[in-house]
Amino acid sequence: MEKRLIDANALKKEVKSTFRGAIGLTVTGAVHEIIDRQPTIDPESLRLKAHWIYAGRTDEDGNLVCWCSRCEHGDRHSPGITVPYCWFCGAKMEG
Numbered sequence: 001m002e003k004r005l006i007d008a009n010a011l012k013k014e015v016k017s018t019f020r021g022a023i024g025l026t027v028t029g030a031v032h033e034i035i036d037r038q039p040t041i042d043p044e045s046l047r048l049k050a051h052w053i054y055a056g057r058t059d060e061d062g063n064l065v066c067w068c069s070r071c072e073h074g075d076r077h078s079p080g081i082t083v084p085y086c087w088f089c090g091a092k093m094e095g
């Protein structure tokens with residue numbers, strides 16, 4: 001299952017209002033403690049990551065020919081220009 005970011009405070013509020021009266025305060029408190037014990041997810045860790053794979057040649061205009069390691073969509077970059085994200089899949093380029 002893919003991770004997703006949620007609002008823990010909204011979840012605690014929802015638990016409290018959904019189960020109001022149906023379960024005791026002890027159970028509600030226990031659920032809140034479980035929620036509080038969950039690790040905080042760094043949003044950056046969920047970002048798609050990839051790198052440019054360079055073909056080792058240039059096109060007729062001198063641009064570097066490359067493609068995304070994730071979606072394999074081709075691209076051409078002017079030498080010396082940093083392209084931090086894939087234009088097509090949105091992955092952040094590393095390395």
Ligand SMILES: [Zn+2]
Nearest residue numbers: 068071086089
């Ligand atoms: Zn891509």
